[in-house]
Amino acid sequence: xPFGLQQSDPNRLRGTRVLITGGLGFIGSNLAIRLVxxxxxxxxxxxxxxxxxxxxxxxxxxxxxxxxxIADVRDEHAMKYLLRNCDYLFNLAGQTSHxxxxxxxxxxxxxxxxxxxxxxxxxxxHNRHVKIVFAGxxxxxxxxxxxxxxxxxxxxxxxxxxxxxxxxxxxxxxxYRVHGIxxxxxxxxxxxxxRMRVVDARQTFLGIWIRRLxxxxxxxxxxxxxxxxxxxxxxxxxxxxxxxxxxxxxxxxTFNLGDEHPLSLTETAxxxxxxxxxxxxxxxxxxxxxxxxxIGDYYGDFRxxxxxxxxxxxxxxxxxxxxxxxxxxxxxxxxxxxxxAA
Numbered sequence: 288x289p290f291g292l293q294q295s296d297p298n299r300l301r302g303t304r305v306l307i308t309g310g311l312g313f314i315g316s317n318l319a320i321r322l323v324x325x326x327x328x329x330x331x332x333x334x335x336x337x338x339x340x341x342x343x344x345x346x347x348x349x350x351x352x353x354x355x356x357i358a359d360v361r362d363e364h365a366m367k368y369l370l371r372n373c374d375y376l377f378n379l380a381g382q383t384s385h386x387x388x389x390x391x392x393x394x395x396x397x398x399x400x401x402x403x404x405x406x407x408x409x410x411x412x413h414n415r416h417v418k419i420v421f422a423g424x425x426x427x428x429x430x431x432x433x434x435x436x437x438x439x440x441x442x443x444x445x446x447x448x449x450x451x452x453x454x455x456x457x458x459x460x461x462x463y464r465v466h467g468i469x470x471x472x473x474x475x476x477x478x479x480x481x482r483m484r485v486v487d488a489r490q491t492f493l494g495i496w497i498r499r500l501x502x503x504x505x506x507x508x509x510x511x512x513x514x515x516x517x518x519x520x521x522x523x524x525x526x527x528x529x530x531x532x533x534x535x536x537x538x539x540x541t542f543n544l545g546d547e548h549p550l551s552l553t554e555t556a557x558x559x560x561x562x563x564x565x566x567x568x569x570x571x572x573x574x575x576x577x578x579x580x581x582i583g584d585y586y587g588d589f590r591x592x593x594x595x596x597x598x599x600x601x602x603x604x605x606x607x608x609x610x611x612x613x614x615x616x617x618x619x620x621x622x623x624x625x626x627x628a629a
Contacts, residue, residue, distance in 0.1 A: 299533055300325040306373040308332050308360050308406075309341070309380030310353075313483040314422065314475075316345030317521045318377055318528060323349040325529075332369055333380070334359040344621045345482045360402040367409045370417065375532050378406065378459075379422045381452070385580055388448035399451035400458075407462045407470075418538075419459060419470040420531050425543070425587055427453040427474070434515075435588035438474075438541055446580040456541070463539040471531040472541040473524075476587050480521030480607060481614035486623050493518070493608075496559060497615055498623060506560070506568035509577065512553035517546040517586035520607035523600045530596040537596060545587030546600050555604075562609040 305322050309315040310331030322329050331353055333341040346353060358365040360380045370376065381399050382388060388395035403421075410417050428436050429443035444450045459470040477491055485494040496506045527544055531537045550558070556568040573581065592598045602610075615622065 300327045303374040305375045307377045311341035315379045330354040332356045376419045392447040400454040403455035423456045423474040437588035469538045471537045477518045500566045509573045515584040517549040520602035542592035543587040545589040549586035
């Protein structure tokens with residue numbers, strides 16, 4: 288079982304007021320469900336922009352136990368109001384598509400950098416006691432100089448998204464150092480699991496892989512399939528976020544997430560097919576627009592968060608993929624209309 292705050296800190300979240308930006312999206316909805324079960328008072332803010340993954344079905348298990356505010360993090364007045372009385376802010380809203388950031392760089396800048404500064408200013412002016420957990424990304428490192436990548440690795444983003452996410456991260460660090468706004472940055476790697484976006488590859492390639500698998504189409508693996516990646520099941524990521532939120536020692540820190548067992552893309556495709564029980568994959572040429580911003584091999588060194596917060600992944604990739612495939616085999620019609628039931 289994944290690390291559970293129910294066992295170690297049964298009362299620390301009960302009755303706390305929590306705001307989740309992007310709370311109808313993939314990670315945010317899984318976090319909201321967990322927090323409701325911890326008896327926190329949860330408010331979700333989500334823009335419901337179609338390309339960004341917000342989906343009301345994502346919070347179906349707790350829909351009548353959360354407050355939902357349809358608003359954009361770029362709306363300064365809405366965010367000022369929502370931030371006033373919360374104890375914890377899980378700042379997850381963002382534009383995640385690397386290709387979209389290259390096609391629409393100003394929009395990516397507005398959401399991933401400018402809006403983050405605005406949120407922090409609202410905290411400084413109206414709620415200095417709030418604790419923030421910010422969802423960063425391993426994309427800021429660019430092409431690794433060495434593996435595994437630790438937090439001291441140089442940052443050299445290969446796309447607009449990585450640059451703007453880095454700016455958002457640095458704003459959080461600055462406001463902690465200068466203004467005392469307690470913030471923690473988690474640099475996420477390939478997060479997967481139930482409720483992730485599967486209509487396209489804007490969030491993670493595993494989503495569209497699962498969709499193709501359930502539709503009976505071959506998984507498309509770019510290039511030679513030898514690129515190495517690490518993966519974290521969403522429940523493990525939620526654990527890391529809650530540990531970061533509840534730890535005073537984490538204030539002002541930046542942590543990589545990661546996994547001890549990275550796999551190549553072909554190995555990942557083969558494992559996914561075994562979990563489903565059927566299917567196939569084929570190698571296809573890298574689309575030029577993707578090849579130009581590909582980072583090659585990547586897997587993260589997560590010893591820092593393991594040492595300070597006792598976090599490590601608990602769900603194996605095989606187990607996590609099986610749970611994810613089963614979720615979409617059951618609920619796939621909620622996410623795309625042409626799903627073929629298992």
